[in-house]
Amino acid sequence: MHFQQTQQAFIAHIKDPEQPLPAGIEERRMAVYRELFFSNVQSFVSTALPVLQSLYDETAWQQLIRKFFRAYPCSSPYFLHIARHFVDFLQQDYQLQPHDPVFMRELAHYEWAELYLATTLQTGEETAVRAEQIGTSTLQLSQLSMLLAYPYAVHQISTDYQPAQAGEMQYYLLYRNTADDVKFVLVNQQTAALLQILQQAPGSTLAQLVQQMQILMPTFNTAQLQQGASSILQDFARKGVVVSFQAEQNSLP
Missing domain, CATH: 1.10.150 (DNA polymerase; domain 1)
Incomplete structure (x- = not known):
């Protein structure tokens, strides 16, 4: 004792x-x-x-x-x-x-997220999906990506730029590319919603994603949503952020 x-x-x-x-x-x-x-x-x-x-x-x-x-x-x-x-x-x-700084919590989280993606170990191989396969494949977000949102432009903060109050929500997609560099893309609210749906429902098809988007955005018709979602997902597929769904990686132990 x-x-x-x-x-x-x-x-x-x-x-x-x-x-x-x-x-x-x-x-x-x-x-x-x-x-x-x-x-x-x-x-x-x-x-x-x-x-x-x-x-x-x-x-x-x-x-x-x-x-x-x-x-x-x-x-x-x-x-x-x-x-x-x-x-x-x-x-x-x-x-x-x-x-x-009023934004210290958001900035700290953003910097940690960059570090996390730079150092995290990927569990298993991910299968790339070609842009032309987006309409027929089951999809998921890469393990090496994160969808974030802050009421500050945290990527611009420095000793020379320090916002005094919260502003419009900023949506970020962080990802680690094939060269192991962490990159970010600023996305709009609609793109963030699409990616969040995919994040929450890995294995979704383009048609299923559009169906969910239709609920969130009833003022857009199906054809408009289909075209927009397809273009966005193709772009992220080229970046390696959207990949082919791997059932074994998403199954519970």
């Missing part, structure tokens, strides 16, 4: 230096551990979210990371997982301060 108490005291002090030192451990040694752990976490988050980090001075950024380090129970030591934990912390537990 003594060891467990010492271990808990060690962890508590590492996360929050205002907590008492563990019994029997000198300050000089604890200072080394404090600096090592905190510096690693700060480096991981800064590397994952370089744009967000660039919007803070060094002191303010360290204070933000310290709040995360002290309060959030990370369950994984991996670089990518720590970045995701930080994004979750901002979305679930952190109260924006007057000096924080």
Whole structure:
């Protein structure tokens, strides 16, 4: 029990230096551990979210990371997982301060999504679908793609462009191409709706997608929706974002 108490005291002090030192451990040694752990976490988050980090001075950024380090129970030591934990912390537990950008949560999520797609391992091979097969194939979105929406143009944010308030919703399709580069496409609301339907119902045909789109957009006739959806899906098929449906990849274990 003594060891467990010492271990808990060690962890508590590492996360929050205002907590008492563990019994029997000198300050000089604890200072080394404090600096090592905190510096690693700060480096991981800064590397994952370089744009967000660039919007803070060094002191303010360290204070933000310290709040995360002290309060959030990370369950994984991996670089990518720590970045995701930080994004979750901002979305679930952190109260924006007057000096924080109003878009910090959205920007952090967008930067994490780019990192996730750049580093995620694909499970199984995906079968490409040719543009001319769109009308006759069962389809799905590539594993290496994400459909996102934010009320800020997060791809434009920098030290020189920082919107002061939310605006029109921006729809993004992020994907990793055959050269393993992460790209994004800004899409309109109708295209985002089409892709979301496909995301939620992998294995759909063009006709089935159009049928669902007709419910959402009753002012368009079937021929108009068919033509528009076909053109969009053909374009994304060329990019490798829309692929042939793989039943084994979408089955429950």
